[in-house]
Amino acid sequence: MTQLLDLDEVGGRVERTTLPGGLRVLTETMPGVLSATLGIWVDVGSRDETPAVAGSSHFLEHLLFKGTTSRGALEIATAMDAVGGEMNAFTAKEHTCFYANVLASDLPLAVTLLADLVTAATNTAADLESERTVVLEEIAMRDDEPADAVHDLFSETLFGDTPLGRSVLGTVESIEGLSRADVDGWYRQRYAMPAMVVTAAGRVDHQQVLDLVTAAFGDRLTEAGEPAPLRRGEPVPDRPARSTGLITRRTEQTHLLLGTTGLGRLDERRYAAAVVDAAVGGGMSSRLFQEIREKRGLVYSVGSALTHYAGAGTFSVYAGCARKRVPEVLRLIREGLDGVAADGLTSEEVARARGQLKGSMVLGLEDTGSRMSRLGKSELSYGEYLPVREVLARLDAVDEQQVREVAAELFGRPTCLAVVGPYRESDLDRL
Known part of the structure; x- marks a missing residue:
């Protein structure tokens, strides 16, 4: 049928x-x-x-x-x-x-x-x-x-x-x-x-x-045949397995990711989380980009990202900078996340983030490859196809209260730090 x-x-x-x-x-x-x-x-x-x-x-x-x-x-x-x-x-x-x-x-x-x-x-x-x-x-x-x-x-x-x-x-x-x-x-x-x-x-x-x-x-x-059972029902940690991870390299830049567990792919709050992500670190007008790169010039690249899996997810902030600037960059990232967790986003930031997500989504569907990919991910990840207009409507429905609640939950969770650069394990304690 x-x-x-x-x-x-x-x-x-x-x-x-x-x-x-x-x-x-x-x-x-x-x-x-x-x-x-x-x-x-x-x-x-x-x-x-x-x-x-x-x-x-x-x-x-x-x-x-x-x-x-x-x-x-x-x-x-x-x-x-x-x-x-x-x-x-x-x-x-x-x-x-x-x-x-x-x-x-x-x-x-x-x-x-x-x-x-x-x-x-x-x-x-x-x-x-x-x-x-x-x-x-x-x-x-x-x-x-x-x-x-x-x-x-x-x-x-x-x-x-x-x-x-x-x-x-x-x-x-x-x-x-x-x-x-x-x-x-x-x-x-x-x-x-x-x-x-x-x-x-x-x-x-x-x-x-x-x-x-x-x-x-x-x-x-x-032909008769069923695939072997998937292993996605296994428990997923609700807090980081370790507080820090390090790969010691003699690099010019230190590369770091600070983050925490996120939302599963079927969590209805993922639309509000997407708005938070866009406003915090999703573009050139985001808080972290403006504060860390534009105002202080501490990094070339800084931004946040969400990932969604079955029953699990992540939120993380990436930055690359000179070793001497790492403590300040980390401080600014943490202050930025804490500020959003405590006070939420302004109405202007919410509106701008919604517009950014809607525009990037529609523009990203201008080619056949992205449309093909959306069909496949919808079927495998969600078991249903949501029309584009429905996704846009769900983003439009995100309000400041929803943003405040999901930000407070996400940014109130324990974090972990991954670092690639010229460090020893003992250096991470200070970071």
């Missing part, structure tokens, strides 16, 4: 169908473009891994591009390059996505290639060994970039040795220890039809996409 989920001037025509086997297909028609973006989403990420197979989801994301039962890696790459398209993938804490951006006329090719990757990958031992080196190089690249390393360090400091605390990439030890049986077993246990969602946006027709997907997935749509 096909459902019409949205049809208005803000969003395109959004339709949803569940095919045999539980595969869900969502499309958004954008008549004014000549391209299409297709995504195949799998409801599995690093949060579902045990320590012994940490990094398996991301490793598998790499490995599927190495070849299938009918195509080699070069053939896959050549087919996409020949039409000027882009094909890639990414792994997150709670999902994996394979996507292709092509001319609308080349959508059949995109469906065929991506479906082949996720249903017929060979995952040979030889390919695993060659790709193991690539993944280890990606970990090394992350380690060489302090601004990236501090984010993984923050998750570890906040959530400890839990699935949310571990890096999507895994560790050198876990990647070196993965066998073909580990990775291929992960593939066969997790990539079942009920765990998959196909999304397409652009100059697409829903029935055409259904026909292409049905042909590409073939008999697999009727």
Whole structure:
């Protein structure tokens, strides 16, 4: 059965169908473009891994591009390059996505290639060994970039040795220890039809996409199979696992993240929290940017961020500055958060933050990739599609009292500090 989920001037025509086997297909028609973006989403990420197979989801994301039962890696790459398209993938804490951006006329090719990757990958031992080196190089690249390393360090400091605390990439030890049986077993246990969602946006027709997907997935749509249970029901710490985390590096800048636990993705207060985040550190007019960069010139970059997971979340403030300025920067961050927790935001700040969020959301949906991504995340994370106008209305409904309450709760929680820079553990006590 096909459902019409949205049809208005803000969003395109959004339709949803569940095919045999539980595969869900969502499309958004954008008549004014000549391209299409297709995504195949799998409801599995690093949060579902045990320590012994940490990094398996991301490793598998790499490995599927190495070849299938009918195509080699070069053939896959050549087919996409020949039409000027882009094909890639990414792994997150709670999902994996394979996507292709092509001319609308080349959508059949995109469906065929991506479906082949996720249903017929060979995952040979030889390919695993060659790709193991690539993944280890990606970990090394992350380690060489302090601004990236501090984010993984923050998750570890906040959530400890839990699935949310571990890096999507895994560790050198876990990647070196993965066998073909580990990775291929992960593939066969997790990539079942009920765990998959196909999304397409652009100059697409829903029935055409259904026909292409049905042909590409073939008999697999009727194969019996349930994905292995997810591990998202495990308890999540309500306070930081540690107060500080440190990676000692001889860097010119100190990179730091100060933060706390946040709101789960189904918490209705997330709209008020988004307004708080935007006003505190979400743009050039935000309190932290104005106070720390514009007025005092202490940093080049400072800003806040929210993340939402199933039953958990984070709020954090990032800054990068010279070592001698760190104590003052941290003091100003804490004073800024304490001030909002105690007094809330002014009506002007609330209005400006709402406008910023609404404008950035709508402007961010101008391309087919962002529309495709919104469909996939809506289905996997929320189990429903909210029309753009509904999200805008929920942001409009946020008032000063809601902002004050959510800020007082968030900024009243225990915090932790993650630091990458030329420090020793004893230095963190003073910070």
